[in-house]
Amino acid sequence: MSTAEIDQLARLLAKLPGLGARSSRRAVLALLKRRETLGEPLVRALREAFDKVRACGVCGNLDSIDPCGICASQRRDRQTILVCEEVEDLWAMERAQSYGGLYHVLGGKLSAIDAVGPEDLGIDRLMARIQADDVKEVILALGATVDGQTTAHYIAERLAGLAVNVSRLGHGVPVGGELNYLDEGTLQAALRARQKLTL
């Protein structure tokens, strides 16, 4: 037996990615059992995040300051912008610790089925930013999907008249990947992007 409050909390938690009906009820139980050490700190953290975290007005990243920490940093390469679909892609790039430039989060990709057109993405904002900030390179880090690459080609066309280098991430064999486990599409892309070995 459970109360309406527990049901409501479980229903809301079940809407989160990775949680279903059963796991959300387990989460509710854990929160209520560990009220002081987990439940109340979680409520405070949620309140604080909702009050403070906003989308960066420059790049679309999520941060408690606007412009975000990345856009405000003077230690980053300010002449390179990496364009990605979602904030989670930005986080993935930051985890890799191999890119030191700025970002631009589109918030989606062109999609025929979902009727997402260029005006629905922040492409005009990106263009204005490139022209205003003397950007030298734009890296299109969009998914290797039909919609992702359609978006990449569209942005590349829009940038064609500007004095900016446009590149995209490579497609191919993942680190640790074995060829016999790869799908044929990835193998095709890897073969096309083969490189000369330097000794």
Added chain:
Amino acid sequence: MIEWRDEGIVLSSRRHGENDAILALMTFEHGRHMGLVRGGGGRRLGPLLQAGNRLEAVWKARIVDHLGHFALEPVRLYAAGLLDDPLRLAAAAGACAMVDEALPERDPHPRLFAALLTLLERLTGDAAWPEAYVRFELLLLAELGFGLELDVCAVTGESEGLAFVSPRTGKAVTMAAAGTYADRLLRLPSFLVLPVPADRQGIADGLRLAGFFLDRHIVGPVDKPLPLARDRFVSLWQARLDATDDAREDGA
């Protein structure tokens, strides 16, 4: 349990929940058919569910009216070969989006399946594909009962000198019969009526011709625009054509 096995071409897929996807396939025997793909939102099946890919599909459902679910195996993953070429990618996406928009569900069109397959083969090979694209769209119109009559002139009955199509009837008209009405008619590209290769302007005319009737008969009556993916292909083609014209004028 109802079950069938067929070959299909991916038209579109849409995430369903966290891990699954709802797939629209253009199949050989069962027409445009939807189904749930368990794990379709994941890394293993994601590459398969790209528009234009050719798959072997097994569809199962408890009763025929259910959405059912697909089990899929790759036959030929065309999409991967198109990702680097904006025009070919736009053509493949445009053709798939057009079929997805135009065809009713579960209505077999084996000729259209074959034409889409031919188009994808040409797009990923060296053969001339723009002509195949225009013919594919005209076949789509014909399969839905709105085929154009391009063999003889609607006015004179002649089969030579055909140069226009009437936007009202969808029938061909000769240059002579068009007379002062020529500017109100749609241009008929010569490759559609004569054994001649298609030029760039002819392809643009063919796209305009097919687009006009697809809009009038297929999407217009249900108050929808032509798919964005098709618009993108047509505007890319026109941009390339304009760039060629500009270069020619600069050279002259």
